[in-house]
Amino acid sequence: MLDRPALLRRLQATEQGLSVGQVNRRLREFGPNILEKTARKNYLVAYANHYCQLFALLLEVAAGLAFVADHFQPGEGTDILAWAILAAVVITATFTFWQEYRTDKVMAALLMLMPTLVTVRRQGKALRVDSKELVPGDIMLLEEGDKVAADGVLIEVNSLSLNLSSLTGESAPAPRELTAGKAVRQIEARNMVFAGTTVVTGSGSALVTGTASATEFGKIASLTRNVRKMLTPMQREVIHITRTMTIIAMISGAIFFGLGLFFGKGLLISSVFALSLIVANVPEGLLPTIALSLSLASQRMARRQALIKNLDSVETLGSTTVICTDKTGTLTRNEMTVKSLWLGGGEEVAVSGEGYREAGEFTLSYENESTPARLEELLMAGLLNCRASIDHDTLRGDPTELALIAAARKRGIEAPVLQKVHENIFTSDRKMMSTAYQKGETVHLFAKGALEVLLPRCTTYCGTDNTQQPLNEALKQQVNNQAEIFENQAYRVLAVARGEGEQEKELTLLGLVAIMDLPRAEVAAAVATCRVAGIRTMMITGDTPRTAAAIADQIGMTYDLLLTGLELERIHDEELEEILAGKDVLFARMASSQKLRIATALQNNGEVVAMTGDGVNDAPALKKADIGIAMGLTGTEVAKEAADMVLLDDNFSSIVTAIEEGRTVYFNIKKFVTYILASNIPEVLPYILHFFLKIPLPLSVIQILSIDLGSDILPGLALGCERPEKNIMLRPPVGRHEKILDWEVFKRGYLFLGFIEGMAAMVAFLTFLHLHGWHYGDQVLADPLLHRQAMTMTLLGAVTCQVLNVWTMRSWDFSAFSLGFFSNRLLLVAVTVEGIWIWMMLTLPPIQQVFNTAKVPIGDLWILLPFPILLFSSHEMYKWQRRRRGISAIPSQND
């Protein structure tokens, strides 16, 4: 091991720090101190990809065929059709891309929250510089609360301890020294500081030895790039839907192309006909509506403290079957609180008020005249022995000390101005600290620490009459018993004593302090919701089994087995999978790196895993989990980068809220897919009937596009914004193999609602023609206006049915009347816009020209009335039947 001067010399550094010239040269040699993120997204490629999706390719081919048809037979209007189809592709691609882009930007803004300034010594001066300008050889000056920006070896230490949890998962402060100790790995060296960690107490200076990706932080960050993730359920769904719809479109197009040729309709007519069927079968508005719906959901979730990075993850949340959660900060407040005190006279004092800033009350089990004085002396002794501080907006120092300060403030005690004579610092070996103050001629010593260390140094205790009484073995046993009672309740126990002189001996025991990081108030309800919703919750913590079990009990998290990190190491992967298949496990004393194994085992069992994490070491597990959830307040940049979702308030209940939102999105997408599919039948049926029967063409391709990309889009979107249904958290999670486009959707969309709409469209068309003197067999109408009016009736037949379809489709299982007319304002807007759109197509000549529509006599509109009413009432009946037969999960009276 090199001594300090030799080390500095070897690294071409001095205690004065580097010169400006050296810094510039090293910046060129080593580059800036910036962690390279995962491959930068090429937005041009991302945008181009949207033109290579299956739907887009299909439509592009269709447009190409239309151009070819126009080339051979110009003037038939196929060129307009081609341009219209291409416009549909461009609109869809641009819209979907825009949603992705906006979400990326939101995340980029969040990552900017990382602190960027560090203090260094250069040319003998302390300077605040941008952390990316830090170079190897620089001298970092570290103070309490600072975030370390690079790896370095310590050259000065003053009671320095670091929070290494971002690297090791261990939240207890790690004391630093000038020697490495018995380190096997670099991360264990006690004379090193590491990038991404935080100074908890003390100060020091360190010589930078590695920056950017050469730091331990950077190494782990690179791991996230190499963990491959499975497709999200939504990605699989979109692939499934597009593939199914494409196959249907292609098959129907091919069949009718063949039939056209067989019946001698000629190559051109047959291809245009096939093309029209393909366009009719492809739900062009589906993908942008899904993208927009997911985007709106992610915005709603951001308002509820869950920021979604990847849109597809919204829906994955709905499929979550297991939540693996950290304890500290997520289930608990991450603020230590003094909950109980035990005074030397034997009184127990309960303390109310949680966290560092809440007010509280002291309730004594019994008291005598001297009890308040002894209580205040105990609190004062704790307060005078703290280096931490609580200001208006900042907290500095060790959490245990912050808890002592907060407890003293609850009693209205502030530290008096006394001259500090000496301080014996806390180290992990000593397990105690003491501070001596001069008051008049006397030196008073206040000590706090682990009971097993402090108790042997006490010879007396503060008795019921506030006098010093000898502390005999029986009394020591009594103190130990009380400490054990506290420890069994998962409290951290501190003994507090005072003495005279600077020596830590012959002290007077003042009492015990029981401290705990309390569960968040809303967590117990969230855990209960998960249980009802069929979601397993598992705690993975670095804390002791006793603490983990106590917190689990307090929040009602049930478990069948408690496994420690060491026990987990001895278990094979297959065995772990077997355990996790049948049992809920509570993981204690776990290292962050073990999370990846747990996530993998759960996924191998077919579970959809949501995993929380904040440290750099958590990043691989966050990346591997189906939903990686990073902590917004305490999480590292790497964890946020690896995660799919960032919790802005670090709160477990926000995960449950997000899951509810995810499930809602899944069922809302199911609803609008059904809604959109229903309008496919009135688009396809006219072509089939026109092919087989001797009737004029009931609907043009451009009119089909006006439904798919015009009148259907806004109502579909409004369905995507529906509120959660009453039974949303009573259903089991959406299965990994469960599909949006399942038999129920197909049946309702195509065979039931679609059939009614198809009937509506054709009845409107044929009745209108019949009323105006048309006879069966006339395929070409003498009056083109009559034909356009009849086609408009077909269009209106489909659209009017869709207006009531969207109202009944608002709930998958419950009556549309139970939802409230104004509960979805976007739907009201959508229906209004749809009405205006129809009016424009009926009355405005330019629109009529583009969409081949015409004004219809008002007296003929009665033809349209029966079918929307039939559709609405029959679907309501169908849902009632489902409820009656118990197919839907109905909330009980208590829910």
Add this chain to the structure above:
Amino acid sequence: MKVVAAVNGLITSEIAAFYALRFAAQLGFPLTLLHVENRLDSLNDVERSMVIIEEAASENNVITERVFLTGYPIRAIRRFLSENRVDTLFCSTSRHRTFFQNSLRQQLTYLPIPVDLAVVQVVRLDAAHAVRNVVLPIEEDRLSVKKFSFFASFAKTYGAATEVYSVTLVDSEKLAKLDIHLTRSLLTKINDHLSHYVKLAHCMGIPLRIKHAVARNKIDQVLHHLAHHDFQLMIIGGRRQSGLSTLLRGNPIERLLHETPINTITFYGRDNG
């Protein structure tokens, strides 16, 4: 025979020279500290670096000499190398390069030179003095005696544990078809081919283990391995290729050097032609 370290006064070249020093000490060769004078380097910094290296050399009983050359660097170095019996030339390389920058290191790797070349990528300043674990990534069983002896010299001089990390590249289709039986037979074959190195290492008293990985991307896999383990030095084999060839075919080593989280030495065997 001598070991030559190119020194330009920068910290990276100084650390590269420390590696050269340990290598020379292991082989009992003298160490030549070479500098080609040019306007970009500060002669004061160069001399200060040389003093530090010489002090360390005397602690390790290595004889040193200073050589200052003038003229066009690459020509001067090639002339020096052809006139002297040199075993290995050590030089450092910068982590961040520009597209148009044609560094001395790049020129040395493009051109045929009659000595072994060791290009040192320094990313951590402290790692040159305490090396506990050295890794040598290879593709399947492709390990030359030259490369192994270079690797073993470093392991021996630092008394470090060593690992040969064999990466077998497969495409996704083949990866999906691999079962335990196939994988085992594949890895056993590689182990058999490398067994004589294991014996050699055993005779030299170097703890050596062979680890395997089957991956679709060699560089990603190696970086992943480095991130997971506690290595202080990586030695890789380089292949001489011209600038045009690099432009056309790419050079995966460049990416590895750019992203490596530990100090890395790229070994280029001498051009015997």
